[in-house]
Amino acid sequence: MSLNKLVNMQESLSHATTLEELQRAAETIRDDYNVDHVVYHWVNSVGERFGCGTYTSEWVDRYLEKDYLYIDPVILGCFHRFDPVNWKQLDWSSKGAREMLRDACDYGVGPQGFTIPVRGPKGQYALFTLADSRSDDEWETFIEEKKKDMILVSHTFNQKALELEERVFQLEAAQLSKRERSTLTLLAKGKNRAQAAQELEISENTLRVYVESARHKLGALNTTHAVARALAAGQIVV
Amino acid sequence: MSLNKLVNMQESLSHATTLEELQRAAETIRDDYNVDHVVYHWVNSVGERFGCGTYTSEWVDRYLEKDYLYIDPVILGCFHRFDPVNWKQLDWSSKGAREMLRDACDYGVGPQGFTIPVRGPKGQYALFTLADSRSDDEWETFIEEKKKDMILVSHTFNQKALELEERVFQLEAAQLSKRERSTLTLLAKGKNRAQAAQELEISENTLRVYVESARHKLGALNTTHAVARALAAGQIVV
DNA sequence: TTCTTACTCACTATTTATGGTGAGGCATGG
DNA sequence: CCATGCCTCACCATAAATAGTGAGTAAGAA
Structure with a gap:
């Protein structure tokens, strides 16, 4: 029964500490749920891409070689979605x-697919994907039935990916001070330094010190860069 | 049984189309799962905050009045997390x-709590929270048991919140041109206009036209503002 | 207590950004 | 064919941002 599979999978994932173990977890899910492919793909907080799953290396090479990353409706479409999506719904x-x-089908991927996008606290972006070759109706039914399981599984994958990432970039988290955050937030809202200083009830000179220190902490080359980094790192919200 | 509750809740939520209906859904979950409070709080893509749930208006007023938003470890801590968190684990x-x-407890909120952070495609950030007053052990057990349900419920809430948002800001999506996006992307990476122009192999004057037109499309007051908006709107990625 | 971190302010010359307008070429779609 | 949008470039005066250092206060942690 579905619940048991889920529990087993989460049990095995809960001990995953390397990319290889995530890989094996994907294979387990493929077998337990009887789909052609299970793939987990993510972009970490510094923009590096990772992937693991059951696609053949031939397809992965082909995909990269043809620059499908910039064409793939799954990648492009999910970037603007929150909810899980049946590939059929994409453009x-x-x-x-x-x-x-067509190319993917030749390599044994698709035409059916189901992808769950997830986002992490520092701009991480991940896709958990099932791909299969059954008919439209069968796939529809399958998704309806397994959707909840898959949301939970994708959560577990993400947690593991984030743990991996944290282990690699051990908390380089440039912590901005309160004033630095307020300053960048106001600048991100389009205020200039004079306006921002007035709003914070400090002198423009003081405000400039915050901009500078924030810039240095974030390793940013100028104010715009600092704001972009602080936004991407989730240190400020506009 | 738990599964039935979940199905009922999701059934009722699937017809929610207004804030009031989300509110009622929160109340239903509170009653079905027998916890003191269920709250859903989110920040939409333009930085506006919304909340619904079972906190008393007295507590909400108190919370806002005391600026707890900027102190609350739940808000601050979850912003940097992906995984659901028991309040006890926070700082x-x-x-x-x-x-x-202490103040919260006086108003009948806590001391136990469980919060699930979720992020949307355009910088939306949401927290789904359960709060209760039972003992540490009881709460631990409760969470262990209901965690999966709650992840699924939080997903459904998010989907509804995003639908609400989309209905309100019906695709005001200022579409930037390719060059405008490239320009803002380079500026977001810290390049100045001269460097960015060189990289795009156009004159600095031309580049400035792109910055200006992007600014106008985005309704931004200056370059930094434009970059922040383009980032938040998912039009560029750093 | 002592040390650290955050917060506050000042000074000045130089580099960059801004705002608005005009204009030609090129592609697309009604 | 003509309108529209995109891409390209130029000019110029003014406003704003930048860089680096020095220094005092206050609060919190060790």
Whole structure:
């Protein structure tokens, strides 16, 4: 029964500490849920991409070689979505996208798919994907049935990916001070230094010190860069 | 049984189309799962805050009046987390935080709590929270048992919140041109106009036109503002 | 207590950004 | 064909940001 599979999988994932173990977890899910492919792909907080799962290395090479990353409706579409998506709902109208899908099928991927996008606290962005070749109706039914399981599984994957990442970049978290955050927040809202200083009831000179120190902490080259980094790092919210 | 409750709740939520309905859904969960409070709080893509749930208006007023938003370890801590968190695991070491918790208990909130952070595609940030007054052990057990349900419920809440948001800001999506996006992306990476122009192999004057037109499209007051908005709107990625 | 971190302010010359306008070329779609 | 939007470039005066250092106060942690 589905619940048991889920529990087993989460049990095995809860001990995953390396990329290889995530890989094996993906294979386990593929077998337990009887789908062609299970893939987890993520972009960490410094923009590096990782992937693991059951796609063949031939398909992965092909995908990268053809720059499908910048064409793939799954990647592009999910970036603007929160909710899990059946590939059929995506926009396959462009020529490049249709070519890619044909190509994918030749490599044993698709045409059915189900992808769950997830976002982390520091701009991390991940996709948990199931791919299969059954019919539209069968796939619809399958998704309906397994969707909840898959949301939970994708959560567990993400947690593991974030743990991996934290272990690698051990908390380089440049912590901004309260005033630095307030300053960058106001600048991100379009205020200039004079206005921001007035709003914070400090002199413009003081405010400038905050901008500078924030810049240094964030390793930013100028104010705009600092704001972009602080936003991406989740240190400020506009 | 737990599964039935979940199905009922999701059934009722799936028809929610207003803030009031989300509110009622929160109340239903409170009653079905027998906890003191259920609260859903989110920040939309333009930085506006919304909340709904079972906190009393007295506590909400108190919370806002005392600026607890900037002290609350739940808000601050979850912003840097992906995984659901038992409040006990958060950092309550600051004086302000402890005061807040005492205050919250006086208003019937806590001391136990469980919060699930979720992020949307355009910088939306949401917290789904359960609060209760049972003992540490009882709470631990409760969470262990209901965690999966709650992750699924928080997903459903988020989906509804995003739908609400989309209905309100019906695709005011200022579409930037390719060059405008490239320009803002380079500026977000800390380049100045001269460097960015060189990288794009256009004159600095031309580049300035892109910055200006992007600014106008985004309704931004200056370059930094434009970059922040483009980032928040997912039009550029750093 | 002592040490650290955050917060506050000042000074000045130099570099950059801003705002608005005008204008030609090129592609697309009604 | 003509309108629209995109890409390209130029000019110029003014406003704003930048860089680096020095220094005092206050609060909190060790």
